Amino acid sequence: MKLNLILLLFIFFSKFSFAAEKTVDTNLIHKNLRCLVCQGQSISDSNSDFAQTIKLVVKDLIDEGKTEDEIYEFMSEKYGDWIVFKPQFNTQNSLLWILPYIVLIFGGFFIFFFLKKRQ
């Protein structure tokens, strides 16, 4: 009886975790893709022809088992980084990603030494 219960729980949780792994948030992807023919709208907000087509392609890519990042990569490859609201890390925008951390570290040091000197 105990063994059966353990097995049942194991199957339930393994299925649950498998489902969680496979879930890709379609809405989130639509929200992070820019409608190139609209003014400042995402694919999610737009009903344009272009947005409808992109939604179909995103659905196909999800059905093929592509991850969220792979979908963004695919779209960037076709339409450039402009299509993604949250750009991927690359050499061109590396400074933008790294700079806040550099400022934080140097700022911390600066404040630390400034306060130390005042004391």
Added chain:
Amino acid sequence: MQKIIKITILFIFLFVIGIFYISLTRETNYNTSSLINKETPEFKIISFDNSNFYTRNDIKKNNYTLINFWASWCAPCKIEHPVLMKLSQKKNLIILGINFKDKESQAKIFLSELGNPYDLLAKDKNGKHSVKFGIYGIPESILINKELMIIQKFVGPLSVDDYNNIIKIIE
């Protein structure tokens, strides 16, 4: 210490100005340059009469191929049509027309009235194939060589300048 603070403020000021300058002078419109010199994507597209499929192998056979996305409901497609008709007379260029989200009957009327410049004619009913080629509106045309490399991408109707440009490349 005062000197360090002044230098830091100056650095931040220059940095902010620099960011503004780069952002304001940057081209934010859709740019096709990233697709040029890249290999043509894999595709399998159904012919207009549903008789067969066209793939990259059909492009390999020709010296140059111009893939043209068009539709009967697209007004600029009518504007570029004479240019396509002229290009269709060139021997080392094959034109693959992809009818985009169109009604078959309307597309047939369009071609019978204005002429058919296409050596190969396919259809993209829901527009999914257009995404593979980075198309976001029609008309758009892509010039491909025998090695399946994208040489040029033309956004909007083909102009006389585009025609001359294509002729220069293919001859």
